[in-house]
Amino acid sequence: MILETAEKALEGHKLCNHCLGRLFAKLGKGTNEERGRAIRFTLNMERSIQELPAIGEPDECELCHNVFEKIPKLVEAMKKASEKIEFETFLVGSRFPEDIKKREKAIWEELGIETGEPINREFNRELGKAFGKATGKDTSNNPDVVFIVEPFSDRVELQINPVYVYGRYRKLMRGIPQTPLPGFEDSVASVICRAFSRAFEGKCVFKGVGREDVDVRMLGNGRPFVVEIKKPRRRKIDLNEIAREINASGKVGVLNLSFVSAREAEEVLTKNHRKEYLALVLVEEGVTSEDAEEVARKLTDLEIHQRTPWRVRKARADKVRVKKVHEAEARWIDEKHFELRLVTDGGLYIKELISGDHGRTRPSVTDLLGKRAWCERLDVLNILDD
Ligand SMILES: [Zn+2]
Numbered sequence: 001m002i003l004e005t006a007e008k009a010l011e012g013h014k015l016c017n018h019c020l021g022r023l024f025a026k027l028g029k030g031t032n033e034e035r036g037r038a039i040r041f042t043l044n045m046e047r048s049i050q051e052l053p054a055i056g057e058p059d060e061c062e063l064c065h066n067v068f069e070k071i072p073k074l075v076e077a078m079k080k081a082s083e084k085i086e087f088e089t090f091l092v093g094s095r096f097p098e099d100i101k102k103r104e105k106a107i108w109e110e111l112g113i114e115t116g117e118p119i120n121r122e123f124n125r126e127l128g129k130a131f132g133k134a135t136g137k138d139t140s141n142n143p144d145v146v147f148i149v150e151p152f153s154d155r156v157e158l159q160i161n162p163v164y165v166y167g168r169y170r171k172l173m174r175g176i177p178q179t180p181l182p183g184f185e186d187s188v189a190s191v192i193c194r195a196f197s198r199a200f201e202g203k204c205v206f207k208g209v210g211r212e213d214v215d216v217r218m219l220g221n222g223r224p225f226v227v228e229i230k231k232p233r234r235r236k237i238d239l240n241e242i243a244r245e246i247n248a249s250g251k252v253g254v255l256n257l258s259f260v261s262a263r264e265a266e267e268v269l270t271k272n273h274r275k276e277y278l279a280l281v282l283v284e285e286g287v288t289s290e291d292a293e294e295v296a297r298k299l300t301d302l303e304i305h306q307r308t309p310w311r312v313r314k315a316r317a318d319k320v321r322v323k324k325v326h327e328a329e330a331r332w333i334d335e336k337h338f339e340l341r342l343v344t345d346g347g348l349y350i351k352e353l354i355s356g357d358h359g360r361t362r363p364s365v366t367d368l369l370g371k372r373a374w375c376e377r378l379d380v381l382n383i384l385d386d
Pocket of ligand 1: 017
């Protein structure tokens with residue numbers, strides 16, 4: 001059956017060994033070129049018994065126009081396109097003209113081929129093998145770079161995949177926004193991204209898991225974040241050195257830096273962590289140590305209905321969120337102040353939990369005390385892992 005089909009194919013079409021072998025790609029092992037050569041050889045032995053002329057390889061294949069002979073030249077073009085880029089793994093994709101794909105389909109239909117492989121798949125594989133051999137790089141389904149090759153115009157396009165780094169940051173001073181804000185020289189994001197952009201030679205995008213206000217410090221084990229470095233020219237970077245550079249700023253510190261996949265980065269960003277806060281509460285009308293203890297007792301395990309705070313109503317959808325306070329502890333300071341240490345669900349606004357935000361947060365410390373309470377200072381002590 002194979003020889004019969006092959007003979008029909010070669011009598012009707014001028015095919016090279018690649019394109020002949022590819023008609024039977026799903027049968028046996030080896031490359032399509034080896035397969036085609038073996039089939040042609042066997043077929044020509046049969047034909048010599050029948051005293052028919054041998055069908056040799058044509059000067060030009062009518063299907064692929066000898067495109068496989070261009071592989072060494074394209075390998076050189078790929079090396080040139082990537083010579084200043086650091087990468088270990090790659091993938092090859094190719095753009096073949098529509099008329100070649102159509103012609104291949106027509107031959108399959110004409111001969112009833114069900115064991116064929118599309119030309120671009122063979123081409124990508126063979127070009128990938130040749131490039132790997134020439135450079136020592138490996139192919140991967142999650143590659144550092146992707147080459148898109150147009151085999152007939154010799155055009156090579158290089159896509160550089162991003163690098164993702166996970167870490168946690170500590171904001172050691174008040175008065176620094178998380179992301180750039182008019183009127184502030186630096187932000188957490190700009191201090192962190194400056195170091196990453198320089199080392200990786202790419203564009204750095206910072207994403208924090210939630211945020212704290214400008215006047216709030218972020219202490220303890222830090223707030224999780226991810227940076228995405230787009231089109232990095234460097235990848236083999238010592239993250240300890242980056243951490244040292246950021247920590248030298250004295251404003252922002254980072255810890256636990258590690259390389260992650262795109263999916264791991266997404267998981268970090270969508271996880272809702274519980275948080276531990278320390279708030280300094282001001283009560284103008286006066287507060288006793290017993291009042292403070294009582295508020296903490298009532299807050300523990302309390303469900304809070306919080307409508308989007310007045311101050312952020314333009315930036316966030318206006319809705320009521322139900323969040324829980326898991327732990328609350330009070331420490332009386334003086335007749336107008338006490339400290340509250342809180343562990344709450346992520347996404348609960350603490351300043352509004354204390355003030356009540358004109359009734360938008362219920363119940364609040366103001367409600368529980370029966371006196372106007374105000375958050376005078378706030379620190380995030382810890383962002384807790386589950
Ligand atoms: Zn061919």
